[in-house]
Amino acid sequence: MNHRLTARLGILGATAAMLVGGIAAGPASAKNGNDNRVERSGNCTATTDWKLKAKPDDGRIEVEFEVDSNHAGQTWAVRIADNGVQVFSGNRMTQPPSGSFSVERRIANRAGVDHIRATAHNARSGETCTGTVQL
Numbered sequence: 001m002n003h004r005l006t007a008r009l010g011i012l013g014a015t016a017a018m019l020v021g022g023i024a025a026g027p028a029s030a031k032n033g034n035d036n037r038v039e040r041s042g043n044c045t046a047t048t049d050w051k052l053k054a055k056p057d058d059g060r061i062e063v064e065f066e067v068d069s070n071h072a073g074q075t076w077a078v079r080i081a082d083n084g085v086q087v088f089s090g091n092r093m094t095q096p097p098s099g100s101f102s103v104e105r106r107i108a109n110r111a112g113v114d115h116i117r118a119t120a121h122n123a124r125s126g127e128t129c130t131g132t133v134q135l
Helices: 003-030
Strands: 038-043 049-057 058-068 077-083 085-093 101-109 115-121 128-134
Touching: 038 058, 038 128, 049 115, 049 128, 058 077, 058 115, 085 101
Parallel strands: none
Antiparallel strands: 038 049, 049 058, 058 101, 077 085, 077 115, 115 128
């Protein structure tokens, strides 16, 4: 194969790769509607799972913290803080049939990066859930 043909094939391959990559990335970036939403999830200290979401909302921040233990009737002490400032504190009970609860709040959008931390503690089981996001 000569060098010109090799160069042309290389350019065509690179162009095709960029097109395929662009098509593949398109839906993923549109998935959250480009609303700068951040979402994290994880495991608590035992079998429960947590999910923490935050997104800008008319100059404020919409925050949702969900805890799913799959056991209805559990009481959890919940705290949410933004840059170390407590923005929510209260008890929540897991609800049937899912055995989960969620706390939703619209909080002030503080200057700079918002470091949001949510914690839930079940005093009866000793289990703790802690999630963090940055927006």
